[in-house]
Amino acid sequence: MASRFRHAALVGKYQAQGIRPVLDDIAHFLIGLGLDVSLEADTARNTGITEYGAHEPADLGRHCDLAVVVGGDGTMLGIARELARHHVPLVGINQGRLGFITDVPVDRYRDALGTMVAGDYEEEHRAMLEGGVWRDGTCIFSEFALNEIVVNRGATAGMVELRVAVGEEQIVGLRADGLIVATPTGSTAYALSAGGPIVHPAIAGWLMVPIASHTLSNRPIVLPDDGEITVEVVAGRDASVNFDMHRLASLLHGDQVRLRRSAHKVRFLHPRGWSYYGTLRRKLRWYE
Structure with a gap:
């Protein structure tokens, strides 16, 4: 053969x-x-x-x-x-x-x-996120994610307060244990356990899921994948960001995690x- x-x-x-x-x-x-x-x-x-x-x-x-x-x-x-x-x-x-x-x-x-x-x-292509941590106008950390990018509160601290914008428009301010921004691939991972929906990989969107939000009206939402998402840390101690739960960077108040669609896609053969x-x-x- x-x-x-x-x-x-x-x-x-x-x-x-x-x-x-x-x-x-x-x-x-x-x-x-x-x-x-x-x-x-x-x-x-x-x-x-x-x-x-x-x-x-x-x-x-x-x-x-x-x-x-x-x-x-x-x-x-x-x-x-x-x-x-x-x-x-x-x-x-x-x-x-x-x-x-x-x-x-x-x-x-x-x-x-x-x-x-x-x-x-059978061949399929899966979208990835790429993102970075911006501090005082400078990118201090960058990485890719196939599943999700998660902004978390500290291990022993209380909630983290976050401000989220898409492009130039603020869409939500929330107090929660954290926030998941997942790809369709990641919708069956951490986002699913946090109450998010399953998103088909062919859908061009990102899934944003609050983790244990203080306000019950902060619900999961599917966002278009053609803009930049900015998650800013407003308050909370020892916050961190994880890319596919592997890479970690500590966050300070005022830090921004900026996310966008990667130019690269993952090729899977089935x-x-x-x-x-x-x-x-x-x-x-x-x-x-």
Whole structure:
């Protein structure tokens, strides 16, 4: 079977018990399909797999034309942000729990990868947020997010007071435990647990969800994705901002978190017949 790809990056949730033999099996399978294989550097270091080349994420993007991610959605989030700027498509092999974006069951990876490597797959593009923290007119921190950007109160402090604007227009001032600005992909993550709706990935919008708002009328709202969102910290101690729950910057009063649509999109490949609605039915047990 001819291959549409030439060089696969292999990324694993290296903390997971028993991950090494799974990665070895997948690597040998891909090599048997005619692909070169390189491991992501942290995956190689922490599993002790040395038979293949290892690269940092930025180098993977330059050398590889496919990424196979073994783990859960958290593993996928970490590498997807890095590879989006290189337009490398990603396949998710699920060894986690829910697996909204790592959707190929690990016990079925051979059937799925065999046909996908040959070019038989469904492809979708997911929008990302990019944002920065601005202090006294200077950007002091910037990052991407595939799921969400969260402004939180301090661990031991009370509520945080925030002022939110879209473009030049202020839309809300709120006191709450925090605020989530999520992509459609992130609508099934933290935003969902905070009471937000599920937003289909094809919708060009962001979801804004207050966390435990002091005022019950502060409800989730879907905003257009063609403008800049500004979240300003008005009051509250030890506030912070998280990008996909991985990167953190402490915030002071007057700091602004400015968010906009990234120029880069994440490319996901799925087995033929994949359905977003089917994923929701399985993961959320809507068939019960």
